Structure formats: C-alpha cells, structure tokens
Amino acid sequence: MDSINERFEKKTKYDDHKQSKRDGFTFIGEGMKLDGCTVLVGDSIIEYWPPEFFYRYEFATGTRVVNRGIGGDTSDRMLERLTENVTGLSPKNVVILVGTNDFGLGAPVEFPYCNIERAINLIKSTLPNVNIILMSVLPVNSKVQLISCVGKRDNDLIDELNVKLERLAASYGVAYYDANRLLKDKKGRLDKAYTYDGLHPNAQGYAQISDGLIELFR
Helix, strand or coil, rough: CCHHHHHHHHHHCCCCCCCHHHHHHHHHHHCCCCCCEEEEEEEEHHHHHHHHHHHHHHHHCCCCEEECCCCCCHHHHHHHHHHHHCHCCCCCCCEEECCCCHHCCCCCHHHHHHHHHHHHHHHHHHCCCCCCECCCCCCCCCCCCCCCCCCCCCCHHHHHHHHHHHHHHHHHCCECCCCCHHCCCCCCEHHHHEEEECCCCCCHHHHHHHHHCCCCCC
C-alpha cells in the first residue's frame, strides 16, 4: 500500500487553495469548543452539502453539525488531516465520504480502501466511543453534460469499492450508509434528477439522502 501512496503522492498534493481550507479548519477548531459535535469529512460532495438539511436535527438535539469537506480531496489527504480537522474536535459522530477523486486520478480500488481503513483505525484509536458512519462512494453519470466532468471515474470500480467498504464497516463495527440505492437510475448511474453535473448531487439529491444519514447519528 505504501508504494501505491508514493505513486500518487504528487498527484494528490494540496494546492494553495486546498491547503488554505485545511489550515482554516485547523484554526477554527483550535478556537472553538465543539465537543460532542457531528463532523462530516471528505471531498466536495461533503463540502457542498447544504447545511439546511441538518437544521432540524441541530435544533432538536442541540448538537452542531460541522462540515470539514474539501473539494478535490482524496483519501490519502483526508487521512493526513483527520487529527487536526476531525478527532481534535472530540465529536460524537463522524461521517466519512471520500474516494471518487481517487478514481478520477486513475487510482485502483485498493488505494481509497486502504486509506479509509486507516482512517477508521485512527479515529477509533483516538475516540473509542465515537459513532463512525461510512458512506458509499456515490455513482457518476457521464451523460448529464455535453462535456463531462466524470473523467476516469467508473461505476463498476465504485461499486467494487462500495462492496468492500460495506464489509469493512461490518468488520470494524461501524455504520455503513448505502446512499446509492436512493440515487441510482435503472442503469446504475447517478440519476439525472439528482445531479447537475453527473458527479455532485443537486439539492434534490441531498434531500434524498439526508434523512437516512441523520437516522444513523447518535
């Protein structure tokens, strides 16, 4: 696995924009008391999640939902920032959704799988009582736009990874949320009704999957 990480190290290195987001999250975390919050961590699919879908949960429970998504994030870079951006907040729920950008760079299934397993180990070793929710990597649809942003992402590889992630979650005793069953069309692609570009959910897509995710929060 280390040789695979080394192969993709330069490709996944943060540019100034992503590094600034990571540093900003760290700065905010150091200055605010967020113990017992719920943290969403991952790539742009997390970053773009409309906070309004969590307002009712926050109001009912008094629990903050904190977004730590960075657009373009890959599993190895997310793993690197977990301590400063996630576990350092002492959350009670951690939601992980990452992997699509790994495939966008041509990485094999083992690359995101092994990094996500390491992430689960790191979180559990630091916060043994935390509730981890591992989300399925969402499907894509290259037919939504004339010039597609899907790139090298492939639904067969995404499905293969998700099968492994569901088994991984079971083996570690963490929750697995299969959001794909709500978002796929009959051909196994991200349904056009739930996306604006074939990669990211639109508001309707986030609406489809938000309630099911919240049900897994503690």
